[in-house]
Amino acid sequence: MTDDTIARRTEAVRDRYRATLGTVPGGVEDRLRLARDFGRLPTEEAIAALRHIVLTDSPLGGRVQQLVHFGQLLALGRAHPARIHAQGALHAGAGIADLVGVAETALITAGVPAYALGTEIIAELLPAEDGGEAG
Structure with a gap:
């Protein structure tokens, strides 16, 4: 695989995360770096494709699906992914x-x-200036 091909495919994975989360989490960037360095980019592409299907093609819709993920991660006590x-x-x-x-x-x-x-x-997501109701 050429460096240009690897760069394009890596950016396509990032785009999937941006579409569902609005950003690329730091842990994903770390995984992408390792995947590129060790020739395992197809693994990250497969993970990103599955996540994209589950989060965007769900009968629940993206909003509800993200809320479900949030709730499940709270129940599991997984602060960072929550x-x-x-x-x-x-x-x-x-x-x-x-x-x-x-x-x-x-x-x-x-x-x-x-x-x-x-x-x-x-509370961390509330606007700092009013610290009150948002929504």
């Missing part, structure tokens, strides 16, 4: 009130730690 999917939900059209609803659902299904993690993440 943050990524909270931002992805906002990128897909969800509001802060939607995220609060997911955090409250996590309270019922996974307990106070999941709810606390959710509210922590949501």
